[in-house]
Amino acid sequence: MDTRSKSFSLYGLLKFILVIIMIASVFVLHPAGSYLRDLGTAKRYSESDEFQERYNDLIHNITEYYVELKSEENIxxxxxxxxxxxxxxxxxxxxxxxxxxxxxxxxxxxxxxxxxxxxxxxxxxxxxxxxxxxxxxxxxxxxxxxxxxxxxxxxxxxxxxxxxxxxxxxxxxxxxxxxxxxxxxxxxxxxxxxxxxxxxxxxxxxxxxMGDEFFVEGTEFNRNLSIYPKVRSIFIAAVITFILSLGILVRIIGRNSNGNIIPRKSMKIYNEIQIIIALFAIVILRSSVEFIFATGLGDIFTRDYRSEVLLASYMNVFLLLGLSFLRQLKNKSLLTNTISHNLFKVCFRTKFFIGILISFIIYVIANGIIVILMFASGNGIISLAAFLGFVAFNIYAFLYVQKTLSSLEKIMSITKEYAYGNYTEKYNEEDIVVPFRGFYEDIVRIKDGMKEAVNNAIKGERLKTELITNVSHDLKTPLTSIINYVDLLKREDLQGENTREYVSILEEKSNRLKQLIDDLLEASKASSGNLNVELQTLDLNELVQQSIGEYEEKLQEKNIEIRANAIIEDILIQADGKHMWRIAENLFTNVIKYTMPYTRVYIETDVEDGYGRIIMKNVSAQALDISPEELTQRFVRGEESRTTEGSGLGLSIAQSLTAIQGGKFSINIDGDLFKVTIEMPLSQSS
Structure with missing residues (x-):
C-alpha cells in the first residue's frame, strides 16, 4: 500500500514538473521569439521598425509644420x-x-x-x-x-x-x-x-x-544585436524543451502510475466551466497588467514587454485547458463531460420530456407550413384559409398550454396538501392533461402508500401501548405480592445478619423493578399522548425552588452545589402541575446520577418570546460521546458502562410530557457541558 501511494505521488509530481517546465518554456519562447523576429530582418538600427516609425513621424511633422501650419498668424x-x-x-x-x-x-x-x-x-x-x-x-x-x-x-x-x-x-x-x-x-x-x-x-x-531618441534606440539596438547568438540558442533550447515535455506529457496524461487510463468519474469539472474559468483567468490577467501599468508600477517595462507577458500568459492558460481536454480525450469523456450532454440526457431520459420536445417541433413545423401557404401560394382563397388556420391553430395551442399549466398547478397544489398530511384532496383524472396524467397517478399512489404507512404506524403504536399496559399490569400484580411478602418478612424476628441483608436487597430490587415498570408505562402513555393534561397557572420560580429543596440532601451527598438565578421574579406559566413536577423530578435525578462531583449546577429561569424558560447546566462525569437527539430516545443513557442505576427513560419522558403541554424541550452538548432547556407557554395573567 505504501509503495503504491509513493509511486502515485511520484507520478503526479512528474506531471506537475512537466507542466511547470512547459509554462516556463512559453514565457521564454515568446519574448525570445519576438526579439529574434525584430533583429532577424534588421542588420542595423536604420533598418529596424523603431527607426522607420520615428523617422516617418518626424518627416510628417516638418511637412505639416512648414507646409500647412507655419505660424500662429498663418493659422x-x-x-x-x-x-x-x-x-x-x-x-x-x-x-x-x-x-x-x-x-x-x-x-x-x-x-x-x-x-x-x-x-x-x-x-x-x-x-x-x-x-x-x-x-x-x-x-x-x-x-x-x-x-x-x-x-x-x-x-x-x-x-x-x-x-x-x-x-x-x-x-x-x-x-x-x-x-x-x-x-x-x-x-x-x-x-x-x-x-x-x-x-x-x-x-x-x-x-x-548623443541627445535624442535615435541615439538611445541605436545604442540599445547594437547592444541587443551583440547578444543575438545567445538569445537564438536560448530560443532553440526552449523549443526543444517544450516539445519534449509536451511529448512526454501527452504520453502520460490521463493515465495513473500503472499506465492505465484514469476512469471517467475522476473528471469532475465540466468543460464549459473550464472554458469559463480560462476566459475569466485571461480577463483577470489582462486587468492586472493594465492596472500595474496604469498606476505607474510598470513604467520600468516597455509596452512591447507588457504585450509579451500578456500573450505568454494567455498561451499558458490555453495550454492547461488543452491538457485537460487531452486527458478527457484519452478516457473518452471529452463530449460526455459537458453540461450540454447532461442536459440532453435529462431531457431524453423520460418519455415526458421527449413528448414535450416532439410537441414543440410539431408546433413549429405546422406554423411554418401555414405561413408558407399564406405568403407563397399566390392564391387569395388559399392565403385566407391559411390565415384562418393559423389563427385557429394558435388559439388551440394557447388553450392547450393554458390547460397544461392549469394541470401542473393542480398537481403542485395537491402535492402540497399531501405534504401537510391532508390526504382527502383529489382531482378527477379527466381534468389533468394526458402528458401529466401519469405523473398525477404516481403522486396519488405515493399518497395512498403514505396514508397506509401512517395508519399502520398508528396501529402499531396503539398495539405497542396496549402490550406495554397489559404486560405492565401482569407484572405489577405478582410484583405487588412480592413487595408485600418482603414487607411481612421484615416484620418477622429474623435471625442472622445475612438473612436480614438478603431481605433488604429483595426490598430494594423489587421497588426498583416497580419503578422501572411505572416509568415504562408512563413513557408509553406520554409518547402516545394518552395522558390527561389539566392546564393551570403555575409559578415557574416556585417550582424550581421546591425541586431544589426536595433534592438538596442528595445533591450535597454527591458534593454538587446548586446555583439558581431567577432573572424575572414572577414567571407564571400555563402547565399541568403533576406533569411539571415529574419533569423536574427526572431532570434532578439525571443531575444527581451523571454530574461530576465537586462541580456546580446552574439553574436559570427567564422569559423569551411568550415562553417561560428553565435552563439547567451541569458538567458530566463521563465523556458525552453522543448526540442530543440520541439522549432523548428511550432506553438511551449517557454512560456506556452503566455504573449507575437507571432505565434510560428519564429524558424521553420529560420531553414527551413537555410536548403534550404545548412546550419545547431541547438539549445542547458542548464537550462535557450538558445543557437542557424547557420552555412552557406563559399564562394569560402573566
Missing amino acids: KSMEENLRKDKIRDHYGVLEESASTEGIVIDEPFVKEQVDSEIQNKFDRLYRIEQNLSNNVNFLYYIENFNTEEVYTNIEDNNPIEFLKNQTNYAYFDQYRADNKGYYNYNSNIMEMLKGTDYKVHTAVYKSLR
Whole structure:
C-alpha cells in the first residue's frame, strides 16, 4: 500500500514538473521569439521598425509644420476658409448658396466648430515645435522653388548633397517620393504636398550623435544585436524543451502510475466551466497588467514587454485547458463531460420530456407550413384559409398550454396538501392533461402508500401501548405480592445478619423493578399522548425552588452545589402541575446520577418570546460521546458502562410530557457541558 501511494505521488509530481517546465518554456519562447523576429530582418538600427516609425513621424511633422501650419498668424488666417469648409460639410451646400436654398446657418455652432479646429491646429503647432527641438540627429531641407523659401537645420554650402551622403535620405514633392533605404513613408506626406511647390529632403546622421531618441534606440539596438547568438540558442533550447515535455506529457496524461487510463468519474469539472474559468483567468490577467501599468508600477517595462507577458500568459492558460481536454480525450469523456450532454440526457431520459420536445417541433413545423401557404401560394382563397388556420391553430395551442399549466398547478397544489398530511384532496383524472396524467397517478399512489404507512404506524403504536399496559399490569400484580411478602418478612424476628441483608436487597430490587415498570408505562402513555393534561397557572420560580429543596440532601451527598438565578421574579406559566413536577423530578435525578462531583449546577429561569424558560447546566462525569437527539430516545443513557442505576427513560419522558403541554424541550452538548432547556407557554395573567 505504501509503495503504491509513493509511486502515485511520484507520478503526479512528474506531471506537475512537466507542466511547470512547459509554462516556463512559453514565457521564454515568446519574448525570445519576438526579439529574434525584430533583429532577424534588421542588420542595423536604420533598418529596424523603431527607426522607420520615428523617422516617418518626424518627416510628417516638418511637412505639416512648414507646409500647412507655419505660424500662429498663418493659422489665424485660415479662419475664413475653415468657416466655409464647416458650412459645406455640415449643411452640404456652399455658403453663397445657403440663402437661396432656404437654409439658415447656425452661426454660433459654426463659430464654435471653427474655434475648436483653430485651437487644435495651435496645439499641433506647439507639439511639433517641442518634438523637433528634442531631436539632434534628424536633418531636413525644405524649399519652395516658386517663392524660394527655405527651411532647414543644416549648416552646409551644399545641403542636398550633404543629406544624400547620410543615412536614409528621402525626398518628397507633390508628384513623387524618392528614398535611400527608407521604406515605410507615410502617404499623408504627399497628400500635404499636393498643390504646393515644396520639395522636402530629409536624412539622419550616419554616425548618431548623443541627445535624442535615435541615439538611445541605436545604442540599445547594437547592444541587443551583440547578444543575438545567445538569445537564438536560448530560443532553440526552449523549443526543444517544450516539445519534449509536451511529448512526454501527452504520453502520460490521463493515465495513473500503472499506465492505465484514469476512469471517467475522476473528471469532475465540466468543460464549459473550464472554458469559463480560462476566459475569466485571461480577463483577470489582462486587468492586472493594465492596472500595474496604469498606476505607474510598470513604467520600468516597455509596452512591447507588457504585450509579451500578456500573450505568454494567455498561451499558458490555453495550454492547461488543452491538457485537460487531452486527458478527457484519452478516457473518452471529452463530449460526455459537458453540461450540454447532461442536459440532453435529462431531457431524453423520460418519455415526458421527449413528448414535450416532439410537441414543440410539431408546433413549429405546422406554423411554418401555414405561413408558407399564406405568403407563397399566390392564391387569395388559399392565403385566407391559411390565415384562418393559423389563427385557429394558435388559439388551440394557447388553450392547450393554458390547460397544461392549469394541470401542473393542480398537481403542485395537491402535492402540497399531501405534504401537510391532508390526504382527502383529489382531482378527477379527466381534468389533468394526458402528458401529466401519469405523473398525477404516481403522486396519488405515493399518497395512498403514505396514508397506509401512517395508519399502520398508528396501529402499531396503539398495539405497542396496549402490550406495554397489559404486560405492565401482569407484572405489577405478582410484583405487588412480592413487595408485600418482603414487607411481612421484615416484620418477622429474623435471625442472622445475612438473612436480614438478603431481605433488604429483595426490598430494594423489587421497588426498583416497580419503578422501572411505572416509568415504562408512563413513557408509553406520554409518547402516545394518552395522558390527561389539566392546564393551570403555575409559578415557574416556585417550582424550581421546591425541586431544589426536595433534592438538596442528595445533591450535597454527591458534593454538587446548586446555583439558581431567577432573572424575572414572577414567571407564571400555563402547565399541568403533576406533569411539571415529574419533569423536574427526572431532570434532578439525571443531575444527581451523571454530574461530576465537586462541580456546580446552574439553574436559570427567564422569559423569551411568550415562553417561560428553565435552563439547567451541569458538567458530566463521563465523556458525552453522543448526540442530543440520541439522549432523548428511550432506553438511551449517557454512560456506556452503566455504573449507575437507571432505565434510560428519564429524558424521553420529560420531553414527551413537555410536548403534550404545548412546550419545547431541547438539549445542547458542548464537550462535557450538558445543557437542557424547557420552555412552557406563559399564562394569560402573566
